[in-house]
Amino acid sequence: MLSGVFSLLMAGxxxxxxxxxxxxxxxxxxxxxxxxxxxxxISRTGETEKRNPAFPLIPLMIVISTGALLIxxxxxxxxxxxxxxxxxxxxxxLYLSEAQNKTGVPNVVTAILAxxxxxxxxxxxxxxxxxxxxxxxxxxxKRRRDENAV
Amino acid sequence: MPSDVVIRTLAKLLIPFVMLFALYxxxxxxxxxxxxxxxxxxxxxxxxxxxxxxxxxNAKRLLSSALLRWLLSGGLLLYSGVGIACLFAGGNYLDYxxxxxxxxxxxxxxxxxxxxxxxxxVFAAMAAIFYAFESSDP
Numbered sequence: 001m002l003s004g005v006f007s008l009l010m011a012g013x014x015x016x017x018x019x020x021x022x023x024x025x026x027x028x029x030x031x032x033x034x035x036x037x038x039x040x041x042i043s044r045t046g047e048t049e050k051r052n053p054a055f056p057l058i059p060l061m062i063v064i065s066t067g068a069l070l071i072x073x074x075x076x077x078x079x080x081x082x083x084x085x086x087x088x089x090x091x092x093x094l095y096l097s098e099a100q101n102k103t104g105v106p107n108v109v110t111a112i113l114a115x116x117x118x119x120x121x122x123x124x125x126x127x128x129x130x131x132x133x134x135x136x137x138x139x140x141x142k143r144r145r146d147e148n149a150v
Numbered sequence: 151m152p153s154d155v156v157i158r159t160l161a162k163l164l165i166p167f168v169m170l171f172a173l174y175x176x177x178x179x180x181x182x183x184x185x186x187x188x189x190x191x192x193x194x195x196x197x198x199x200x201x202x203x204x205x206x207x208n209a210k211r212l213l214s215s216a217l218l219r220w221l222l223s224g225g226l227l228l229y230s231g232v233g234i235a236c237l238f239a240g241g242n243y244l245d246y247x248x249x250x251x252x253x254x255x256x257x258x259x260x261x262x263x264x265x266x267x268x269x270x271x272v273f274a275a276m277a278a279i280f281y282a283f284e285s286s287d288p
Contacts, residue, residue, distance in 0.1 A: 125229055132275030
């Protein structure tokens with residue numbers, strides 16, 4: 001429930017950042033599907049967590065040190081909204097200037113995703129495909145065993 | 151799965167528009183915000199609403215999990231098939247400009263087909279995961 005609310009808020013934030021495509025995805029995936037799947041998981045596994053007797057010292061250390069490293073890494077990033085950041089210097093101007101004439105697609109985000117970054121998107125679809133296959137393998141085999149038992 | 155009359159009526163009103171909106175996002179993604187990912191997820195959301203309200207059995211009669219598995223791989227095959235079609239047309243892999251005599255039209259066709267493949271795979275993956283959760287009830 002809380003994650004659904006959070007996703008909706010993030011979608012609003014993305015809209016104010018003019019990233020409408022990302023906001024769309026966040027609202028549909030985060031606010032919709034993930035919440036349903038999370039509820040389905042809870043209904044299948046039960047609400048209470050098994051208590052771990054030992055204090056998780058080593059995992060806690062790893063989490064804290066990784067988080068500290070990531071925060072240290074952000075100090076090198078360009079300022080938010082910086083116009084001369086490297087990301088705005090390299091290929092973005094080229095995409096923005098020629099994408100519409102070369103692809104005939106007014107939505108530059110779609111043009112970049114499907115045409116310029118076609119390989120990346122193919123990889124993403126493969127990831128989703130393998131995620132689906134993985135879940136089917138994990139949960140589907142159990143069902144088959146049940147059918148055999150009956 | 152018996153449900154409230156209010157929920158059932160609301161779902162009946164809502165689901166056609168959710169699915170229509172998904173198709174709009176799919177095929178209008180070239181011009182406005184949206185595309186295959188978003189359309190697939192929205193379509194799957196509409197379908198999940200249906201199976202939550204009207205019961206899993208009805209949903210399964212509408213779309214069997216075997217068909218869903220075909221769709222899951224079919225979308226990915228459509229995507230990579232477009233790439234291979236580009237190879238046969240004499241271009242690089244996923245170079246849509248070779249799909250038609252005019253490169254711009256070729257790009258448009260390629261993007262359209264690729265987005266359709268993305269949408270089909272995303273929808274099938276979401277629905278298949280949901281099916282897997284539902285059908286393996288303890």
